[in-house]
Amino acid sequence: MVYIWNDPSEVPADFGPSVVTFGNFDGVHRGHQQVLSGLIRSARLNGTKAVAVTFDPHPALIHRPESAPEMIMGLQDKLVALGELGLDAILVMKYSLNLASLTPEEFVGQVLVDSLHASHVVIGHDARFGRGNSGDLDTMKQLGEKFDFDVQVISEFGSEGYPLHNDGGTDRRCSSTWVREALQDGDVATAAEVLGRPHRMRGEVVHGAARGRDLGFPTANLAHEASGFIPADGIYAGWLVDQAGTRWPAAISVGSNPTFDGVSRQVEAHVIDRPHEAVEDFDLYGQTVVVEFVARL
Known part of the structure; x- marks a missing residue:
């Protein structure tokens, strides 16, 4: 404890x-x-x-x-x-x-x-x-x-987790700045190497346009208040972890949506291996979920 x-x-x-x-x-x-x-x-x-x-x-x-x-x-x-x-x-x-x-x-x-x-x-x-x-x-x-x-x-530690020796090598000191730079580029694989785990976001699932649901894929639209760095716009392979702790493979879409206040960025995780019940019965709305980014597609 x-x-x-x-x-x-x-x-x-x-x-x-x-x-x-x-x-x-x-x-x-x-x-x-x-x-x-x-x-x-x-x-x-x-x-x-x-x-x-x-x-x-x-x-x-x-x-x-x-x-x-x-x-x-x-x-x-x-x-x-x-x-x-x-x-x-x-x-x-x-x-x-x-x-x-x-x-x-x-x-x-x-x-x-x-x-x-x-x-x-x-x-x-x-x-x-x-x-x-x-x-x-x-x-x-x-x-x-x-x-x-x-x-x-x-000591400072490089990307392999070992102390740096300043021997002219190409290793770089592990830092939060490095992680942010990788995520800004959509390089979630490098971010995961520095973090030692996939990058994660956490937030409440809110209603969206339901395009994924119409295609048969339950979709978790993260609220704008979700915590965690939003990677570059694109499509990612990853995981959605629901409130019960169950991990679902997911295709994650990150994009920019025009709003009255400017441009907001939206994270949508489409569950691609759901249970056999009807898509409308696989309800994530209102849950606080975790989205993990594994690779950019």
């Missing part, structure tokens, strides 16, 4: 000691997975708790909303993906200008030390934290000495 807290005040007073890392973890890609797996191993070896601190909304949505990146996944899917790795707890910090105003020492002292009782902090060599991103690795090492916790520096 993974504990999920939405504020440091929710952390039990007797929780810890813990091994902690923090970040946005958008996509929970293979680089994130390697870091968190190492954190979990360290926690198990030291008999402590493995904790990830993440932020919602993404800091860019607060500081520069006009240029903030589209999120790869919604918060619910991020928590599911983090929990599946074996963490003991996840602290979701509500990101705000007040949180952003904390100095590096205040953030570490109040959140990592006072609330989570960190005995180890795992940090990337290029991590920044605290007011104005003024904290860095050297800052964390100094705070580790002050607050009596160890600092573990993590």
Whole structure:
């Protein structure tokens, strides 16, 4: 069981000691997975708790909303993906200008030390934290000495999941940016390689034009509020996972539809191997479903 807290005040007073890392973890890609797996191993070896601190909304949505990146996944899917790795707890910090105003020492002292009782902090060599991103690795090492916790520096990870060695090779650091670029190009196969799983969207099924249903294929039209990065327009092979957890092979259409407010993008998953009951009896409307993109056709 993974504990999920939405504020440091929710952390039990007797929780810890813990091994902690923090970040946005958008996509929970293979680089994130390697870091968190190492954190979990360290926690198990030291008999402590493995904790990830993440932020919602993404800091860019607060500081520069006009240029903030589209999120790869919604918060619910991020928590599911983090929990599946074996963490003991996840602290979701509500990101705000007040949180952003904390100095590096205040953030570490109040959140990592006072609330989570960190005995180890795992940090990337290029991590920044605290007011104005003024904290860095050297800052964390100094705070580790002050607050009596160890600092573990993590490596960058390439697409194969191994640390990069800067040997002139062509491997690229796993990053959320790489995933977004691949999805913008409709290259869901590369996105899946970096993510370590197919890219997913989650949303409620709403009524559409029913063209697929008229052709005998139940269709799930995702609501515009669906979470997850919408890939480039096109047709994709993939899966639809219904509310009961049943996986159905699907042909997924992504396209742009003119509306009174401009152009909206629509995701429609056509179930191609449904049960034998009549198509009108295979009702997905109102369900919250997951759509997985496997290949572009």
